[in-house]
Structures are given as C-alpha cells and as structure tokens.
Amino acid sequence: MPNVSVSADGGYLTLSEPSRSARFHAIWLRDNAWDAQTRAPGNGQRLITLSDIPRGTRIAAAAIAGSSLRVTFAPEGKSVDYDRDWLFAQSYDHPQDRQAGWTAEGVETWDASLMQSVPCGDFTEVSANPAALQRWLAGVARYGFAKLVNGPVEDGALMKVVELFGYVRETNYGRHFEVRTTVNPTNLAYTGLGLQAHTDNPYRDPVPTVQVLYCLESSAAGGENMVVDGFRAAERLHGEDPEGFGILTRYCARFEYAGEAGVRLRSRRPMIELAPDGEMIAVRFNNRSAAAITDVPFDQMEHYYAAYRRLGEIIDDPAMEVTFRLNPGECFVVDNTRVLHARKGYSGTGTRWLQGCYADKDGLLSRLAALETMEAAE
Incomplete structure (x- = not known):
C-alpha cells in the first residue's frame, strides 16, 4: 500500500510505494502545484512568481487519495492534489554524483x-x-x-x-x-x-x-x-x-x-x-x-x-x-x-x-x- 509521512518540521514529505520511494520538499511541491490558481489550465504556464509563495511554507498535512497525493500547505491553508506517477517521474531524490561526460537518457552513442x-x-x-x-x-x-x-x-x-x-x-x-x-x-x-x-x-x-x-x-x-x-x-x-x-x-x-x-x-x-x-x-x-x-x-x-x-x-x-x-x-x-x-x-x-x-x-x-x-x- 502507498504511504506518506511528513517530517517533524513540515519541510518535506516521503512518498513510499512497494517498489519506489522519494522525498519532496514543501517549497518544491508548492512551486509545482497544478491547481488553476497556480497554473493556467490551457497552457500550463505559472500564474504566480516564487515571491507569491509565503516564505517558510511548510506541509501541514498529506494523505493518499486514490492515485493522487493531497498536500495541505501552511500558512496558506491551501490543499493541492498531485498525481503520484507524475511525482515519481519528476523525482530529484537520487544520487547526483555522475561522472563527467554522462549522456542524457535516450541518447545512444555509436561507432x-x-x-x-x-x-x-x-x-x-x-x-x-x-x-x-x-x-x-x-x-x-x-x-x-x-x-x-x-x-x-x-x-x-x-x-x-x-x-x-x-x-x-x-x-x-x-x-x-x-x-x-x-x-x-x-x-x-x-x-x-x-x-x-x-x-x-x-x-x-x-x-x-x-x-x-x-x-x-x-x-x-x-x-x-x-x-x-x-x-x-x-x-x-x-x-x-x-x-x-x-x-x-x-x-x-x-x-x-x-x-x-x-x-x-x-x-x-x-x-x-x-x-x-x-x-x-x-x-x-x-x-x-x-x-x-x-x-x-x-x-x-x-x-x-x-x-x-x-x-x-x-x-x-x-x-x-x-x-x-x-x-x-x-x-x-x-x-x-x-x-x-x-x-x-x-x-x-x-x-x-x-x-x-x-x-x-x-x-x-x-x-x-x-x-x-x-x-x-x-
């Protein structure tokens, strides 16, 4: 079963499923919200700047809701639903110590x-x-x-x-x-x-x-x-x-x-x-x-x-x-x-x-x- 837990200070959450797990910071989640007040429904472009997000934004609550993750942010009291597959596809919680000269996924070198x-x-x-x-x-x-x-x-x-x-x-x-x-x-x-x-x-x-x-x-x-x-x-x-x-x-x-x-x-x-x-x-x-x-x-x-x-x-x-x-x-x-x-x-x-x-x-x-x-x- 999927599970979500929030850090003691609300600075990040951990989303876990049987085959995958990742952590996401509160500010990252809030900046990447897809609700109609944050993103234009037609083209997906942001309607707010980072300065519109309160400094010290924290996660007040998080819960699994079907295929989504619902996150409530403080101090706004704003709740946002995230598709869990989308979150895992965007995960940044992995080692970043790749050797210089690595190539992007999908690039195949040849001779x-x-x-x-x-x-x-x-x-x-x-x-x-x-x-x-x-x-x-x-x-x-x-x-x-x-x-x-x-x-x-x-x-x-x-x-x-x-x-x-x-x-x-x-x-x-x-x-x-x-x-x-x-x-x-x-x-x-x-x-x-x-x-x-x-x-x-x-x-x-x-x-x-x-x-x-x-x-x-x-x-x-x-x-x-x-x-x-x-x-x-x-x-x-x-x-x-x-x-x-x-x-x-x-x-x-x-x-x-x-x-x-x-x-x-x-x-x-x-x-x-x-x-x-x-x-x-x-x-x-x-x-x-x-x-x-x-x-x-x-x-x-x-x-x-x-x-x-x-x-x-x-x-x-x-x-x-x-x-x-x-x-x-x-x-x-x-x-x-x-x-x-x-x-x-x-x-x-x-x-x-x-x-x-x-x-x-x-x-x-x-x-x-x-x-x-x-x-x-x-």
Whole structure:
C-alpha cells in the first residue's frame, strides 16, 4: 500500500510505494502545484512568481487519495492534489554524483557498427503518417542523425524536410546553400577533395543545432557522406586520457569566420561542452574554422594540444565512421551539436549537387514530444 509521512518540521514529505520511494520538499511541491490558481489550465504556464509563495511554507498535512497525493500547505491553508506517477517521474531524490561526460537518457552513442542499421525514414511515409514521423525523429534524437529517402528531386525540396519538424534558420549563407561541383578529370585525377569530419559553423553562438543535406544530383564516382558520433569520440578520449578529456572541457577554443565582406563571426566555446552537472551537451570540432587558442594557460597548452590531436585521431579512425551514399531525392539530418559529418573524395566524370540548410533542435524535439504525447493519449 502507498504511504506518506511528513517530517517533524513540515519541510518535506516521503512518498513510499512497494517498489519506489522519494522525498519532496514543501517549497518544491508548492512551486509545482497544478491547481488553476497556480497554473493556467490551457497552457500550463505559472500564474504566480516564487515571491507569491509565503516564505517558510511548510506541509501541514498529506494523505493518499486514490492515485493522487493531497498536500495541505501552511500558512496558506491551501490543499493541492498531485498525481503520484507524475511525482515519481519528476523525482530529484537520487544520487547526483555522475561522472563527467554522462549522456542524457535516450541518447545512444555509436561507432562504425551502426552501418548495419542506419536510422532511415521514407519521405512519403513520414509526411503522411504521424507514427512513421515519430519513429524517424526518435532516430535523430537517439543517434544524432538519420537518413530520409524517396523524396522529390526538385530545387528546394530540403525545405519540405524541415517543415516536417520545424523552421529554417537563415544565416549569412541564406535560407539554404548550394554544394555543387562538376568533376573534370582532364585537370586533376581527384578534383573533389575529401573533408575531415567536422561540425558546422562553430564560429556562431549559438550554433545551428540541426543541418539538412539534400541530394539532387550524384553521378560522380565517390563523394560518399560520412558521419561520426562526437559523443562517442569524446567517450573514447575520456577512457584513454581522463585528464585530456578534462582539459578540452575546461578551456575554450576559439572559432572564426571572415570569408565574405561585412561578416566576421567569432565564438569562444569548449571543444567538448559539459553542463554544470557533467552532462555532455555539445562537441565543436572544425579545424578549418579554428582561430588561435588563447584561453589555455601556458603550462597547460602542450597538454591541451595533445588532447586536441588525440580527439582528432579518434574522429579520423575508420572504426568510428558510418558511410553512405546519397542518391537524388535522399538526404540526411544531423544534430550539429553532436554528430560530425564529412565527405569522401570523388573523381571521374559527372556532377554532384546537394543543397543544405540549417534548422534548430528545439523544434525537432518539440515535434517529437508532441507526437509521443499524442500516442500515449490514444
């Protein structure tokens, strides 16, 4: 049977069930009340500020009421019902000593072994079927990227992909940019040089968090796309050299772009970014856009560069890469805060035409969460 007990001073309660137990403070419970005077019924936004809650709020009484927990607060004399499952889902009563570099629930890091099951969706299906769209977006959220096939072969088709989950983020490159090359073997044997795996636009703050690359022509040999999980690369570095991992998280790199008139973009961020509690939240790696590193102390600079070099070697390791060829009407969506992308070299006759654009992850995750909520309600 469920049970609730209140501490002697009313500062917190303990909610216990046969398989779970958690403590909740009075101020936390009052701040997270869902009654109509505290939260707007339509959108759930708070109607009060913390200063509207009396200082010294305490729990006067608490009792189980079916699937709910009823709590009465003093000095207000206000009673609020809480869904017990909701409370346990929001519980903060657990150890907080996680190792630096942990990843959020639902994030799955990967290496070349993912080549056997690259997350992929069908454009027609995800456009018409919410369940298929949910599965495809869930793949992006879990792995940091996913392909989409059988799309229209038409100029600007990538905008239809972004419309599935969010909005285009316009930059100085425009709403989209062209990646078009004509291979001419009479000049060079390999005119399409490969690119090292990188994240895009690290010189922006904030960076575009989603990138779409859409193929319209692909008749040249080679030019396969490649993705590398930056989180897995950082995990490998941490396993080999915890101090090197730490130094790349503690000190900022600098990135810069000044490739066109009137534009001078600069940012200052760590190559491996952690939240204050140690969660890995971003990787920025782009040698072409790296500016002089000036925020590392003199006595740490050599160690910093050693860790930087090793991270690059891990990223370049073929055991880390997933490679695939995009054909006309195919694209991939990549989490630009996590997954690095690259292009293999290409040669021979033919053309290669891709279009790219940026969007933001908040829209993608919002669409996914809404679809998951809809499924749960059915």
